[in-house]
Amino acid sequence: MIQKLMSLSNLKTNFKPITRIEVENPKLVAQFYHEYLGFCITGKNQLNNQFMLQFNGQIFLIGQKQSEFSDDSSIILFKSKQIEVDYYRICNKVRLQSPLQNNTFSVIDCNGNILQFLKE
Secondary structure, three states, rough: HHHHHHHHHOOOOOOOOEEEEEEEEHHHHHHHHHHHOOOOOEEEEEOOEEEEEEEEEEEEEEEEOOOOOOOOOOOEEEEEOHHHHHHHHHOOOOOOEEEEEEEEEEEOOOOOOOOEEEEO
């Protein structure tokens, strides 16, 4: 049994980190990310009011804000494989915080978060 556990610990895992975004209204923010930014909604948990989204292989969990005293806005980083394509696809749909320069741009989401897109 110990030998099996040791061999399992040597396996490489394909787990990707999940970025958690806490907001007042997870459903509204998930719809915004899907409709305006092109994120794919990959799961919903109605009981906990959480939505799982995916963008360029990155996984994001949109959940209910745990405390009324938590930060009102955050800076959230996204890696983009095609930064120019992503920029021109969304620049007319959302409020820009900074235009495309040096392979990066940022927008402001419906919750006041700054979403910074960086070329991967």
